[in-house]
Amino acid sequence: MADNSLRQEKNVFITTVAIVTRSAIAGGMDMEQAYQLADVYIRECEKLQNISHIETLSYSMLIDFTERVSQNKIPQGMSLEIFECIQFITHHINESVRVGDVAEHIGRSRSYLTNKFKKELGFDVCSFIMRCKLEEAKSLLTYSDKTLSEISNYLCFSSQAYFQTVFKKKYGLTPTQYRNQTHKIY
Numbered sequence: 001m002a003d004n005s006l007r008q009e010k011n012v013f014i015t016t017v018a019i020v021t022r023s024a025i026a027g028g029m030d031m032e033q034a035y036q037l038a039d040v041y042i043r044e045c046e047k048l049q050n051i052s053h054i055e056t057l058s059y060s061m062l063i064d065f066t067e068r069v070s071q072n073k074i075p076q077g078m079s080l081e082i083f084e085c086i087q088f089i090t091h092h093i094n095e096s097v098r099v100g101d102v103a104e105h106i107g108r109s110r111s112y113l114t115n116k117f118k119k120e121l122g123f124d125v126c127s128f129i130m131r132c133k134l135e136e137a138k139s140l141l142t143y144s145d146k147t148l149s150e151i152s153n154y155l156c157f158s159s160q161a162y163f164q165t166v167f168k169k170k171y172g173l174t175p176t177q178y179r180n181q182t183h184k185i186y
Contacts, residue, residue, distance in 0.1 A: 009054045013045045016058060020065050027069040030091050037065070040143045064139070081106050082120050085113065086128070093132050096156040099125045134170050137163070141179040148175050 002008040021038040025031050041061045048054050071090065088105045089097055102125060103113040117125045133155045140151045149160050157163035167175050 006049065006051060006054075009051045010045055010048075013054055013058055013061075014042055017041050017045075017061060020062060024065045024069050028073070029065070029069050033068070033091070034065075037068070040139075044143050078120060079116070081108070082117060085117065085125070089125075089129055089132055093136050094154050094156065097129055099129075102129075130166065131170075133157070134167060137167060137175065138171075138178065138182075141175055142182040151175070 002011050017038045021034050024034045041057065041064075045054055045057055048057065071086070084106055085102050088102055092101075099114065100110050103110045106113065108116075114125060117123075117128070121128070137151055137155060140146055140154070144151075146154065148164065152160040152163040155163070157166075164175055167173075167178070171178060173181065
């Protein structure tokens with residue numbers, strides 16, 4: 001029990017994050033990624049001063065972990081090779097991942113991977129890598145205080161300007177606009 005209801009809600013949130021993190025790891029989520037995500041949510045919770053905002057964050061955290069765990073399950077109709085490619089990309093999203101790296105990971109040629117990826121998923125490997133980087137950027141913009149430069153560097157964009165350009169093209173907002181919009185929610 002805490003001294004006040006706000007602290008109590010934060011304690012419950014932290015306990016929930018710990019349980020969810022362990023469950024996510026058991027469900028196949030990368031351990032390092034799970035603990036990093038938990039840390040981001042706990043830090044965000046500690047900043048909040050309103051119980052309803054903590055409840056909203058809790059709901060978002062549960063959905064986020066659930067979606068990430070579900071990404072670790074092979075969807076029906078997807079080959080193990082493509083699933084392994086997706087796993088490799090998502091687990092190395094903060095590195096400079098290239099199509100050749102992904103092809104090497106599964107022991108196939110770049111052209112084989114490109115054709116198989118497009119055939120099974122309907123889009124190319126480069127598009128998927130960029131989509132993953134931009135989704136991670138959205139999460140960092142929402143749940144961290146990292147600067148645009150730090151996010152750009154962390155996700156291995158060639159420059160902050162390029163990061164801002166591709167983000168705006170994909171979502172119709174600059175990263176700063178997106179952050180301001182999502183921070184109003186939390």
